[in-house]
Amino acid sequence: MTRKHITTGSPFERDIGYSRAVVVDGWVFVAGTTGYNYDTMIMPESIEEQCENTFKTIAKALWEAGSRLDDVVRVTYIIPDKAEWPKCWPITSKAFANARPAATMICADLQSPDMKIEIEVTAKIGS
Template identity: 45%
Template sequence: MAERYAISSGSAYEEKYGYARAVVDGDRVHVSGTTGFDYATMTISDDVAEQAEQCLRTIDAALTEAGGSIADVVRVRYLLPDGADFEACAPVLSRWFGAVRPAATMMVVGLLDPRMKIEIEAEARLTR
């Protein structure tokens, strides 16, 4: 049977809403939608590119804890309340995923908190 376990980022949202930052299921890692909050301080930047950077730092930390890295990401979803903000994220996304080239989708959606300008969800396959 494949090993399955949860990883937490320490976000208050995880406990409040009953989810894990990531779930490792065998060689797959499913990373929950991750916003630009710095979960250690529960602060968030007003800048969408800085929020994208923080999202990816949080995702990278979860993947590292799972025994992987950003290089293992095979699928990413970008969720933004304002599609016009996506272009400002391009340099950040290119720096993190330019060599990885995961399958990607960008969607315009409503997010839980109006301070949130981007949420990123990722799936990875561990190559350990």
């Protein structure tokens, strides 16, 4: 079994001890990803901007793994405030217009109070 680790260079990955994504046997497992802009390390205020940033980070990790959003088969959304969830629907439906993965939304606190969404995906390369 070969294993490839993908990183964004985020200090969280180093400090906590995880990879943005791990590729094993044609599968890509992308860690829970929040809405930071990793170029500036700034967290936008709105859930919509955070959701967009999250998908950019996930798409980049998938690309580095040889995959793409259209290969995603499973997605989990974690949202502290379920009232904000519908604001993300236009973004999520656009991101997964082709993949239409199995999905779950969970309400839970996130690592920092400024985080409004966290997204985790699993993709099968070339699916």
